[in-house]
Amino acid sequence: MLVEPRVFERMTVLGDSARSRLLMLLEEGEFTVSELVAVLQLPQSTVSRHLKVLADGGWVLSRADGPSRHYRMTPVLDATARRLWGLVRNEVRQGAIGEEDAERAKAVLALRRDRSREFFATAAGRWDTLRDELFGAEAEVLPLFGLLDSEWTVGDLGAGTGQLAAAIAPFVAKVVAVDASAEMLAAAKSRVADLCNVDLRHGELERLPVADGELDVAMLLLVLHYIVDPPSVLAEACRALCPGGRLVIVDMRAHTRDAYREEMGHLWPGFTETQLEEWMRSAGLEQFRYRPLPPRPDAEGPLMFLATARRCV
Numbered sequence: 466m467l468v469e470p471r472v473f474e475r476m477t478v479l480g481d482s483a484r485s486r487l488l489m490l491l492e493e494g495e496f497t498v499s500e501l502v503a504v505l506q507l508p509q510s511t512v513s514r515h516l517k518v519l520a521d522g523g524w525v526l527s528r529a530d531g532p533s534r535h536y537r538m539t540p541v542l543d544a545t546a547r548r549l550w551g552l553v554r555n556e557v558r559q560g561a562i563g564e565e566d567a568e569r570a571k572a573v574l575a576l577r578r579d580r581s582r583e584f585f586a587t588a589a590g591r592w593d594t595l596r597d598e599l600f601g602a603e604a605e606v607l608p609l610f611g612l613l614d615s616e617w618t619v620g621d622l623g624a625g626t627g628q629l630a631a632a633i634a635p636f637v638a639k640v641v642a643v644d645a646s647a648e649m650l651a652a653a654k655s656r657v658a659d660l661c662n663v664d665l666r667h668g669e670l671e672r673l674p675v676a677d678g679e680l681d682v683a684m685l686l687l688v689l690h691y692i693v694d695p696p697s698v699l700a701e702a703c704r705a706l707c708p709g710g711r712l713v714i715v716d717m718r719a720h721t722r723d724a725y726r727e728e729m730g731h732l733w734p735g736f737t738e739t740q741l742e743e744w745m746r747s748a749g750l751e752q753f754r755y756r757p758l759p760p761r762p763d764a765e766g767p768l769m770f771l772a773t774a775r776r777c778v
């Protein structure tokens with residue numbers, strides 16, 4: 466009978482107790498050489514030599530992390546390798562040495578966890594600053610992108626230079642970004658040049674260039690205070706939403722900074738909750754929700770709110 470010779474090579478690689486023990490550990494997770502030394506209680510040179518044989522045979526992968534290298538078992542094995550490993554693993558696992566390794570591995574992982582806990586115990590006072598420095602000031606809102614449905618078409622109404630459209634486009638099916646200013650749209654165009662699912666449309670929010678029910682979500686970010694007749698824009702946004710679709714507004718709470726009219730052309734000095742609720746309801750929206758947004762320490766403008774409502778089904 467003709468036998469695939471590769472199976473013998475694989476048997477040779479696995480036919481060593483230290484290598485099989487290593488593989489058992491690396492199947493469960495990632496370990497550094499020094500952690501593997503601590504678990505197997507073998508000299509570092511021995512562990513490194515066996516890791517090289519396993520890596521050359523395609524059983525393990527490694528990645529560099531600063532001065533250390535982390536090893537793990539190759540996640541996808543072909544059918545022969547899987548069967549062979551299944552047999553060897555059962556034998557190793559049942560032996561006393563396999564149990565001992567598993568116990569030592571738990572202790573090594575606990576030590577790793579303790580190290581990160583130790584860091585957080587001492588870093589609690591400066592973590593916020595450190596996180597901002599490492600990952601930017603808005604890191605806490607990034608997980609919220611995961612709440613966007615990948616099937617959605619989202620309207621960014623009064624999109625300006627397209628910051629919001631660009632941020633959400635990777636997480637949804639399509640963004641329809643509407644603005645009346647050709648200059649703003651030109652800036653948005655270059656911002657979203659690499660995003661194929663942003664549809665920029667020139668038009669007025671009072672007569673949206675959007676079909677009835679085209680949007681799953683419509684967003685008005687810092688736009689409403691520029692609108693002459695907000696109720697008409699809310700009604701138009703409601704028309705563009707599918708039944709049950711959600712309107713999201715972020716804008717300024719009512720304020721007394723009169724200079725904004727002159728300086729920035731604001732038409733409304735922010736909005737109150739009551740005003741918005743009334744307009745939303747008249748527009749055909751329900752489930753109104755209003756939340757004051759916490760002030761950002763570095764923001765100089767008026768306080769803001771978030772309001773949402775759904776188009777009646």
Ligand SMILES: C[S@@+](CC[C@H](N)C(=O)[O-])C[C@H]1O[C@@H](n2cnc3c(N)ncnc32)[C@H](O)[C@@H]1O
Binds near residue numbers: 625626646688692
């Ligand atoms: C303050 S900017 C906000 C832009 C963007 N939403 C943001 O947060 O960066 C307001 C935008 O709304 C647009 N806009 C104002 N009134 C509009 C209207 N009636 N129809 C369409 N766009 C309008 C302006 O051209 C401008 O780009």
